[in-house]
Amino acid sequence: MFTVGLTGGIGSGKSMVADCFASHGVPVIDTDVIAHDLTTPGGEALVQIRAVFGDAVMRADGTLDRAALRRRVFADSAARHQLEAILHPRIRQAVERAIAALNAPYALIVIPLLVETGGYRDLLDRVLVIDCPEALQIARVMARSGLARDEVMAILAAQAGRAERLAAADDIIVNTGSPETLRAEVAALHLSYQALSGKILP
Ligand SMILES: Nc1ncnc2c1ncn2[C@@H]1O[C@H](COP(=O)(O)OP(=O)(O)OP(=O)(O)O)[C@@H](O)[C@H]1O
Numbered sequence: 001m002f003t004v005g006l007t008g009g010i011g012s013g014k015s016m017v018a019d020c021f022a023s024h025g026v027p028v029i030d031t032d033v034i035a036h037d038l039t040t041p042g043g044e045a046l047v048q049i050r051a052v053f054g055d056a057v058m059r060a061d062g063t064l065d066r067a068a069l070r071r072r073v074f075a076d077s078a079a080r081h082q083l084e085a086i087l088h089p090r091i092r093q094a095v096e097r098a099i100a101a102l103n104a105p106y107a108l109i110v111i112p113l114l115v116e117t118g119g120y121r122d123l124l125d126r127v128l129v130i131d132c133p134e135a136l137q138i139a140r141v142m143a144r145s146g147l148a149r150d151e152v153m154a155i156l157a158a159q160a161g162r163a164e165r166l167a168a169a170d171d172i173i174v175n176t177g178s179p180e181t182l183r184a185e186v187a188a189l190h191l192s193y194q195a196l197s198g199k200i201l202p
């Protein structure tokens with residue numbers, strides 16, 4: 001299976017771009033969705049998260065207190081590494097299983113932290129980066145989530161910078177225009193990925 005990894009900073013437009021590819025019938029595997037599923041009750045990772053971080057990150061009803069866990073790992077890099085050690089190998093396995101189960105010319109795999117984790121490159125034929133000036137990322141995330149400017153800037157500061165991400169790109173979408181422009185760029189890339197996948201999978 002020919003695979004395209006999609007990445008970009010917070011609020012850069014990954015979900016919008018993924019939806020555009022999906023509208024062409026492209027299967028989308030989203031590592032955020034996988035991570036969420038792994039940490040719902042009955043999810044593979046939840047038991048271990050509870051064992052490591054304790055009831056302080058759990059709600060009374062047995063679900064994960066995501067805000068409490070976020071605060072815990074944001075403040076403590078050792079805790080963050082522990083959480084990553086629980087989640088990352090399982091997310092990766094789930095991605096591999098999902099790819100193996102697909103039958104399509106190519107698949108899009110949304111990996112927000114592709115550059116930060118340094119993983120997945122062996123699984124990907126192509127990396128597509130959504131690029132966006134930070135001011136626009138901040139404005140879009142504030143409008144969407146109601147987070148304060150400071151909070152968005154703290155998240156941005158913890159992520160890879162634009163230059164680092166662009167250095168990993170085979171293809172780039174600059175998301176400064178309208179949603180229509182975005183759709184047109186995705187349509188062009190879709191043609192190109194179909195052609196590329198045809199060369200690799202005769
Ligand atoms: N070209 C655009 N024009 C107008 N609004 C846009 C455009 N691209 C994205 N947005 C809006 O900006 C916000 C962020 O976009 P989106 O959710 O696709 O980003 P994301 O990279 O998936 O974010 P996250 O990292 O939080 O998952 C959304 O509210 C989206 O509707």
Ligand SMILES: [Mg+2]
Pocket residue numbers: 014015016
């Ligand atoms: Mg998103």
